[in-house]
Amino acid sequence: MTTALAESSPVHVRAQQLLARLRSIVGDESVLAEQAELLVYECDGYTVEKKCPDVVVFPTSTEQVQAIVQICNEFDVPFVPRGAGTSLAGGCLPIGGGVMIALTRMKRILEVNLRDRYAIVEPGLVNVHLTQHLKGSGYHYAPDPSSQGACTIGGNFATNSGGPHTLKYGVTVNHVLGAEVVLPDGSVIQLGGTVEDVPGFDLTGLFVGSEGTLGICTKVIVRLTRDPAAFRTMLGVFETVSDATRAISEIIGAGIVPAALEMMDQGIVSALEQAFQFGFPLDAGAVLLIEFDGLEVAVDEEAQRITALCSQSGAREVRQANTPKERQLLWKCRKQAFGAIGRLSPSYCTQDGVVPRTKLPEILEFITDCGQRHGLRIVNVFHAGDGNIHPILLFDERDAEQVQRVLLASDEILAKCIELGGSVTGEHGIGVEKISFMDKLFSPEDLAVMKSIRDCFNPTGHCSPGKMLPTSAGCGNEHLPKTKPGRRAAL
Amino acid sequence: MSALDFTPATQLELSRFVAENAQDGRRTLCPVGGRTALQYGYSAPAPGTYVSLGQLNKLVDYPARDMTITVEAGIRIDALQQALAVERQRLPIDIPQRERATLGGALATNTSGPRRFGHxxxxxxxxxxxxxxxxxxLFKAGGRVVKNVAGYDICKLLVGSRGTLAIVTQVTLKLRPLPETSAQLWMTIDSFPAIEQRLERLLTSQARPAAIEVLNPAAAALIVRSARCELPVDAPVLCIGVEGSAREVDWQLETLTQELSTTGLQECRRVREHEADRIWEALTEFQTCADDPLTFEANLRPSQCMEFARRATQLGVAVQVHAGNGLVVGQLLEEAATIDKTTAVLNELRGLARVHGGNLVVLHCDAQWKSHLPMCGDPEPSWGLMKQLKQKLDPHGLLNPGRFVDGAMSL
Structure with missing residues (x-):
């Protein structure tokens, strides 16, 4: 037992009572309270800060989640929901200990209605399982974070996840019609519905991306998207990063909105080539992965236009994926890029800044300079079409001095994103990682309004304490000093 | 009312005015833009001050290559769209009365039209x-980049909040390219069930329509008249809008004609160019036909819409269905113009919408009817929570009190 329920007498007794009550709800086998078992839950994909929950429970129904929340309130302990734990910003860190509500056993697809283009799913459903389930129907669930093979729809809901195809299709919130939520006071509420334009405020829109601070979703109603009629996937090869960014600007400027527009620089390409032997040119400064979709009658014309725009911007060559297999391999390379980093360095740390698309050359130049100034190697693979950068800082975590330089460089890059009119997070969330940037992005007035909103739904601060807002209320808001940036799982 | 108007020249001036009002006097404030939606609301505006955003209409920043624009909320929709058209871009939302309506007003009422299906x-x-x-x-949320998850998404909360949570002063929008051209396929079809068969076929069409509209003959007649077009209106109409390059538009019209020419089809016309522009406009303006005594909007599952339209037609209502989205705009015609008859019609149709979790709200009616009619539909489960939020953000009830969820019954 840790913080909230230390093993001194009356507290310890209460802890045992809490455990007994939780077990009576979900059964003995669905409660973890041994230190060794809890260790798995001490962090998510953000590993800089660690904290074990006091207990992890695995509910299988809304009623169980509700009962757990009610018990937490009765015992005055914090609680935090968790999906697959792929968050890269510490969204699942159990600050102050308490009860972690792991939703991974609530993973059913409850309803698929193609005529009315929606599906109702439980929060623990793995993102890609929904798309697999829909295969052949002509419909899919559009948000496709790179971790979609592991991450859950509930986690996507909490963090408003993106992915490569958000450029054309939007992020999670654009595909959520409604949800069932257990509020921090233990009541259950239905937001939105299977119909559009439910009268009232768009609470669904507010809850998506609230990082678990307003409640715990127990069902998500998602909009299904028609599959593209046809698509083409291309690879533009450029001598320099700045040629590649110019091509991005030309494509968007020509009124073409690709489905995805991803950039990989030389550093990442060489790691990918070692890992997957795709046939990437190792001497190219950067490659663009461009996918666009539309009517069969239009895609070839579009391909020609894009090829011409790339060539005008100095592309050495533009290749097209000619078979589904080639396309699949290209996307595999992109989505598993982070897995290949191990070939470059023992540890790495990635950032999630966003800049206006036209500022990409500036931020990339800054990142190069920043790396040189701090004596660090930085490689880039990111959602270029959205201006969402993911610089990957390579280092050795055994070298404390190097680690400090990585932290400094990361902060400088994010500060530069703000200076260029952007944001510090495009899709990973604030979590605990970027909480210190909130007052750089937002004024005290902005934060006060956000705090009012949180206080309205979560007045005790027991639900996901210490996340997103710097002035978090509640329990044991202790932050470990930043000592080492995380070694990141997937992205 | 004009003596009580306040028209700030800057956002700061507005902020000071509202702060002083909160300290002293606490008059209720009714934010207005082009005053095209003053009739909206579950009750009439309370006596107080009209805060006009008319002078907050500046274009703040338009980095066209980023496909975003930042403007003050009082900008007229036509001025906004004209500025965007110069760069061959647009905000792809159909907003009626665009020469009067402001961005802030359209956003606060969450106005949309036929192309919400595609965009x-x-x-x-x-x-x-x-x-x-x-x-x-004066506070802000979101930012100026197209992808951003920092902080609560208060943008979503304010869209459609009808000026009851805060007065929107400035907006940053994501934009889309202007299509080269557009057209519609206008089909008259024997019956609503025969249209439903086509709607099901459209789910897996090879085409990708921007709009799927169904009109009963009464609505079709109004729309054709307002668009000054010669199109058949003597049976229910399925009107499918497509956009893109000339080649894409031609291909889609051809494909849709083939896919949908099954039994029950009476006439099939292709509407192009200027005529198509006028049809888009008439489809957009239908929701504001000011001559009729009452306009409602029902939201239901798309699969329920044809049955709803069939019944509404029998009850003498002109209906336009955004069939891909499950939204029905209805105009009660002159014949139904007594409170009792109107109430009976609305109650029956609301009952139909409720079967699968939909609802029906009155958008526009004679101000004197408001206290007699079920304006806001049946209570939704989250209204209690919404009232708490309204209370939290506007504890003294100064912003448009009673005109939205705080004026509706809770469960």
């Missing part, structure tokens, strides 16, 4: 917002 609604385009709350605090 979505305000919640999909507002990426940053500034607003003044009831205490006079």
């Amino acid at each position: 979505g609604t305000f919640r999909d385009y507002v990426i940053g917002i500034s607003a003044v709350d009831a205490e006079g605090r």
Whole structure:
């Protein structure tokens, strides 16, 4: 037992009572309270800060989640929901200990209605399982974070996840019609519905991306998207990063909105080539992965236009994926890029800044300079079409001095994103990682309004304490000093 | 009313005015733009001050290559679209009375039209917002980049909040390219069930329509008249809108004609160019036909819409269905113009919508009817929570009190 329920007498007794009550709800086998078992839950994909929950429970129904929340309130302990734990910003860190509500056993697809283009799913459903389930129907669930093979729809809901195809299709919130939520006071509420334009405020829109601070979703109603009629996937090869960014600007400027527009620089390409032997040119400064979709009658014309725009911007060559297999391999390379980093360095740390698309050359130049100034190697693979950068800082975590330089460089890059009119997070969330940037992005007035909103739904601060807002209320808001940036799982 | 109007020249001036009002006097404030939606609301505006955003109409920043624009909320929709058209871009939301309506007003009422099927609604385009709350605090949320998850998404909360949570002063929008051209396929079809068969076929069409509209003959007649077009209106109409390059548009018209020419089809016309522009406009304006005594909007599952339209037609209502989205705009015609008859019609249709979790709200009616009619539909489960939020953000009830959820019954 840790913080909230230390093993001194009356507290310890209460802890045992809490455990007994939780077990009576979900059964003995669905409660973890041994230190060794809890260790798995001490962090998510953000590993800089660690904290074990006091207990992890695995509910299988809304009623169980509700009962757990009610018990937490009765015992005055914090609680935090968790999906697959792929968050890269510490969204699942159990600050102050308490009860972690792991939703991974609530993973059913409850309803698929193609005529009315929606599906109702439980929060623990793995993102890609929904798309697999829909295969052949002509419909899919559009948000496709790179971790979609592991991450859950509930986690996507909490963090408003993106992915490569958000450029054309939007992020999670654009595909959520409604949800069932257990509020921090233990009541259950239905937001939105299977119909559009439910009268009232768009609470669904507010809850998506609230990082678990307003409640715990127990069902998500998602909009299904028609599959593209046809698509083409291309690879533009450029001598320099700045040629590649110019091509991005030309494509968007020509009124073409690709489905995805991803950039990989030389550093990442060489790691990918070692890992997957795709046939990437190792001497190219950067490659663009461009996918666009539309009517069969239009895609070839579009391909020609894009090829011409790339060539005008100095592309050495533009290749097209000619078979589904080639396309699949290209996307595999992109989505598993982070897995290949191990070939470059023992540890790495990635950032999630966003800049206006036209500022990409500036931020990339800054990142190069920043790396040189701090004596660090930085490689880039990111959602270029959205201006969402993911610089990957390579280092050795055994070298404390190097680690400090990585932290400094990361902060400088994010500060530069703000200076260029952007944001510090495009899709990973604030979590605990970027909480210190909130007052750089937002004024005290902005934060006060956000705090009012949180206080309205979560007045005790027991639900996901210490996340997103710097002035978090509640329990044991202790932050470990930043000592080492995380070694990141997937992205 | 004009003596009580306040028209700030800057956002700061508005912020100061609202702060002073919160301290002293506490008059109720009714934010207005082009005054095209003053009739909206579950009750008539309370006596107080009209805060006009008319002078907050500046274009703040338009980095066209980023496909975003930041403007003050009082900008007229036509001025906004004209500025975007110069760069061959647009905000792809159909907003009626665009020469009067303002961005802030359209956003606060979450106005949309036929092309919401292909392009979505305000919640999909507002990426940053500034607003003044009831205490006079000027605050912002979101930002100016197309992808951003920092902080609560208050943009979503303010879209459709009808000026009851804060007064929106500035907006950053995500934009889309202007299509080269557009057209519609206008089909008259024997019956609503025969249209439903086509709607099901459209689910897996090879085409990708921007709009799927169904009109009963009464609505079709109004729309054709307003668009000054010669199109058949003597049976229910399925009107499918497509956009893109000339080649894409031609291909889609051809494909849709083939896919949908099954039994029950009476006439099939292709509407192009200027005529198509006028049809888009008439489809957009239908929701504001000001001559009729009452306009409602029902939201239901798309699969329920044809049955709803069939019954509404029998009850003498002109209906336009955004069939891909499950939204029905209905105009009660002159014949139904007594309160009792109107109430009976609305109650029956609301009952139909409720079967699968939908609802029906009155958008526009004679102000004297408001207290007699079930304006806001049946209570939704989250209204209690919404009232708490309204109370939290506007504790003294100064912003448009009673005109939205705080004026509706709870469960």
